[in-house]
Amino acid sequence: MGESEEQRLAREKAEDAARMLRAQLLMQAGVASHAQLAAGGVTKVDMERRLRRKELRRVHPRVYVDHAGPMTWPQRAWAAVLYAGPAYLCWTSIEEPRGRDDGAPIHVAIDHSRRIRPQDGIVIHRMKNMEQRAYGGVPPRLAVEDNALAMAHEAKREIDAIARLAEVASRRYVTAATLRAALDRYPSVRRRSLIAGLIDDLEAGTHSVLEHGYLAKVERAHGLPIGARQAPRPGPDGSQFRDVEYQAYKLVVELDGALGHESWRDQARDADRALDDLASAGMLTARLRFHQVFETPCQTATRIARILRRNGWDGTMRACGETCRMKEA
Template identity: 45%
Template sequence: MPLAGARSTVLRMEELIRRQAGVFNRRQALEAGLNVNDLRRMRRRNEIARVHDGVYVDHTGPLTWLQRAWAAVLFSEPAALCGEAARRAADGPGRAGYDDGKPIDVMVDRHRNVVEPPGVRLHRAADIQRRVLWTASPPRERIEHAVVRLAADAPREVDAVAYLADAVQGRQTTAARLAAAIDGRERLARRRFLISVVDDIRLGTCSTLEHGYLTLVERPHGLPLAERQFRESLKGQLYRDAAYLGGLVVVELDGRPFHAKVRQRDRDMERDLDVFAAARATARLGWGQVFDRPCSTAVKIGRGLNERGWAGAVHPCPRCPSDVVRLIRGTW
């Protein structure tokens, strides 16, 4: 190969490797100017290593998650990350909680006959062109389609809510886009439930805990509809999860684990103290009050509202334990 051609090939391969986290496939290498013998020689010299048939990486050590993702997409091209893998790629390396050892979910056109390589889980779709962000690196399913897929397949409804609410709260998508993604799927488990969750997100329930408060505590027990993401200016612009009676009663939903940072909890306590100083009342609820004891929580919120001017009454829901039913009937 002439010197100028060799230099051009090196530059193209360097750019390819830089853009794809060190991973490339045989087609790309040949288009850059290498030949099959070049690839064999590079493998003998341990300059590259085989990941899948026809897919290589520029080292011989363990692969990062991003390299595994690129290898999965390049093996099945045209293909894109989907589901959990698409969400992982959208979140980037900084978000905790992912198992990077799981198979990489990849989506291909439903008419293609593609062999599933080790460590890859293939999914087939009819409308892959519309659902994929091809300019992403690597290409991935658009986040609204990815989280709808995950929500439909989630083992529990609370997990389904979390997928949808987290995507909107993290400003990765909008409730309108989620609704369009649901509407565009011909077959979808939990369709009616997912539509109802997205409708509630439009009302302002921005987290799993907020949605649980709305659907398990407030709505089924006849509490008044709270003003969600209530804005006040005691010390700068603050947003409360839910407010009643024009902000006289505030409900804060605290979904953090018990090991959350002390400084953050201290700031929240200071905010609650500010509310108290302004002659308001704050109820701070956690997972237990909302998901484990929603009925008794509704009774206590109702009593607090009655004390501050609400003329309504809490009523039992179909899930209320007998002791809570007796308490409601004896109080209202």
Template identity: 40%
Template sequence: MRRRKEIRAAHPGVYVDHTGPLTYEQREWVAVLAAWPAALSGESAIPGRRPAVIEVAIQHGRKLDVPDGVRIRRTSGLTERVRRNSRPPRIRLEEALIDLMSAQVATGDVAAAFAELTRACFRRPGLPEAVLRALAQRSRVAGRPIIEGLVTDLRDGACSVLERGYLHRVERAHGLPRGSRQVVSEATGRRTVIDVRYDELGVIVELQGRAVHDTAEAYDADAERDLAEAAAGAAETLRITYGQVFRTPCRTATRIAQVLRRHGWTGAPRSCPDCPPAASAAA
């Protein structure tokens, strides 16, 4: 069959039935079979992802050669972590997320780790609980406290990097009252979701993430809801951007506190370790 070019070796012991370039799916199969028993892991195990270097997990203690463009991850308890009914076999999604987020947290890129989590959980609402269970069962995970915090925030309603940034960098860091998150509103006659609402004060904070607000229709829908809320005397809406959360969180907190106090909040914002002297004085 090789002489007749019906098959060719993609790796010693692994064959394909054509002579042209491998598809990406074939590259995944070659990577797994060349390292067998093995499974796609890390970013390679995330559905829809196609990293340039394919990562496969094998059991600790093994030594082997793999094709170019393949990276090996040695792990314990491989059998228990693999979805064998996937094609090709891959590490369970919650386990792969932990590995990927751990690597990103180790480099200091917490925002990227949270973005990975939100993308994976978009179509699987129960995934945060699965990730927490998998974390509890693993004895060693680099960055465990941060990962647990990210998953808990997502489970409790902070559904984007921007929302989590607001929760931690603006609201909590400066002692603002805790808002309700992902509040359903039917002020326009149809169901919409409010990012943050300070219920007793009648103040809404909408976080302007590009993924949600990059179309004229999205802006129109938000503006219509804001107008309906205002006409009913229900709430004042503040629109906060990435720059205001990640570049100037202290100034943003001070100004939001002024609005909240105008609506009846009797507390006062506190300075965080990053507050410049001017912001501290204003607070």
């Protein structure tokens, strides 16, 4: 006796659900939530049997993976997103690590109004306006611009906040406009004026944030002579403008605040070495980057002062505060 129309419809519905589950498992690297398994036709008895046979393994409460071996980074990421869902990869977990997975916890963002239990291997970040910040992705994740601002917000030091912007600005699809839109979505971000200035600099191709930082943190704070800003000098292609010029002491300071270089920290180390060489040799041009101005302003002031002294400056340096790390030149 053939199946009835009702039975046929029920069978086809079950087959469709099973196909959907297989597709989800394929997309989610073999990881599924309890709700997805149940929607795919896996009953409680089926689940218990698969767990006994090690065809499923519990990763987090109501989250499973379809094998008993070590988990890959994509599987750990999916497990975190499904456990905390609706959730989005964020922080250092916004992308799969290059090379070997070091087992670091997976960071996920959830709406600030939600509360979920902590789990080993997951770090939860609660944020506002999640629906505006999220990017689809597989697994779902924050937009890179929003993620950079979130990390900058939590940064303990100015240089770390700058680093977050520099790293994300290196991507071709990230522009001043997309960063400014993200900033508009984050009205409470810390160091807002600094970040807004960096975005303006990125758009205009200027280094005003770095220039102001040098004036306030290096030159003025340590009693160095006040240099001339944007001093014009004739060149082969017309007038050239020096960022800071100490004409009486034959020293020019050029400030390189370019964002968007993945190797900008390496460049900072190179600039430190070059500045030490200048301090020894008494050459006439020093090139500074964010690291020298925002991370080590006291040491930078000492190095600049050594060059100035070699060229005739007889002024007195001063400490910028109780924790100043300058050394008298």
